[in-house]
Amino acid sequence: MTTSSVCDAAPRHNPQQTAAKLNPLFRMQYEKAQGCYVLLFPEGMIKLNPSAAEILKRVDGSKTETTICQELRAAFPDAPDDLEDDVRAFLIHAEEKKWIRYGDQ
DSSP: OOOOGGGGGOOOOTTTSEEEEEEHHHHHHHHEETTEOOOOOEEEEEEEOOOHHHHHHHHHSSHHHHHHHHHHHHHHOOOOTTTHHHHHHHHHHHHHTEEEEETOO
16 A cells, blocks of 8 residues: 655645635634634634644635745745745645635635
8 A cells, every 4th residue: 555645636726826715614713722823613623833824824715825925935034945845735735634725615
């Protein structure tokens, strides 16, 4: 049996041209008790690391992956050279977990 990484998954859309939005079953908010951003959903809560939170803050239904990366580069000029790869891998993971949707999904 072989395993594949998140990066091996082929998206069903062109993330550079299609904007993602948060799945309406989830709500992102800063949770003071946790000291971090979280995704709330009917069955529980997902604690987000700072990088994931910065990406998801920009997932608003109007910004493409490219725009999100440009905003992150502007906000964090010392970000690593592979920022775009990391953002892409996270967005694929978030879509697989159904935290985000693309287009009319």
